[in-house]
Amino acid sequence: MQPVGAVAPLRVDIAEKTFRSAQGVSVTALKDLSFEVRHGEFACLLGPSGCGKTTTLRILLGLEKDFTGSFRLPGGEHNRVAAVFQEPTLLPWRTVEENIRLALPKSxxxxxxxxxxxxxxxxxxxxxxxxxxxxxLARRVALARAFATEPAVLFLDEPFVSLDEQTAERLRYLLLSVWSARPTTALMVTHNVREALMLSDRIIVLSPRPGHVRGVFDVRLPRQYRNPQVMSDLGRSFREKFADVL
Incomplete structure (x- = not known):
């Protein structure tokens, strides 16, 4: 039972999600997928390609409605949801600031x-x-647009994919800086183990399709102590535990 006054966690209980392939074959993308993300926690959803990570985010964003099961988003003072996708999706005829302010509620x-x-x-x-x-830089604008809305929950779908590693690393640090200043419940899809270990409090590992939770890897060490040697040790521990998945 949730303590009185506490903000509910993000709760996911997807019994099944199927879709029909271009060849007309029925494919089960998710099966018995259940997990929670606690209030104010940064979690990563990680697993092999095609295991349903992005499909899960699309369900939580209301973009996929044909599934069995349920989910509950955190509320608190408001229930605003923000998302950062693989592409920045900025309006080309609007300036950086206009793109960001257009996403804001009137208040x-x-x-x-x-x-x-x-x-x-x-x-x-x-x-x-x-x-x-x-x-x-466009990816930075997309991050700014998401955080400016002061969301109750933030979803990120591989926001640094296709960037060179140096640029991606710089953006990871920027993401941590802005999230630390404006903490919110966050769930990020990634296929990058190092990225997940650097950013998250918990890594939720999915099995190959049909995706379900294979296990959870808690990263209890504060982020400021995750130096290169510690990251190497964490990576080794992670791979030992989930070698059969990744």
Whole structure:
């Protein structure tokens, strides 16, 4: 039972999700998938390609409705949901700042975003258009747009995929900086073990299709202590536990 006054966790209970392939074959993507993400926790959903990670996020975002089961999003003072996808999806005819403010509810339209822009290194780019940005900078704008809405839960679908490792690493640190300043319940899909170990409090590992929870890897060490040697040790422990999945 949830303690009085506590914010409910993100709760997922997907009994089954099937779809029909281009060849007309019925494919079961998810089966008996159950997990929780506690309030204020950053969790990663990790598993082999095709195991249903992105499908799970699409269900939670209401983009996939044809499934059996249920889920419960955290509420708290509001129930706003934000998402960062693999592509930034910015409006090309709007500036950086306009793209971000368009996503805000009316009650937040005049919010001071100076600290958010500063944290993400966008202070001097507010009046630029998407065509004037690199892919890495456009991904920063997508992060800013998500956090500006002050969401109750944040979903991220491999937001740094297709970036070179140096740019991706820089964005991971920026994500941690802005999330630490504006903590919210977060669930991120990734196939990158090192990324998951760097960012998350818990890694929820999915089995090959049909996806279900193979196990959970808790990363209890505070992020400031996750130096290269510690990351190497964590990676070794993770792979020993889940070698048969990855």
């Amino acid at each position: 937040l339209r005049q919010t001071d975003l100076d600290s958010l822009f500063q944290t993400l290194g966008l202070s001097t780019m507010r009046s630029l258009y998407p065509s004037e940005l690199s892919l890495g």
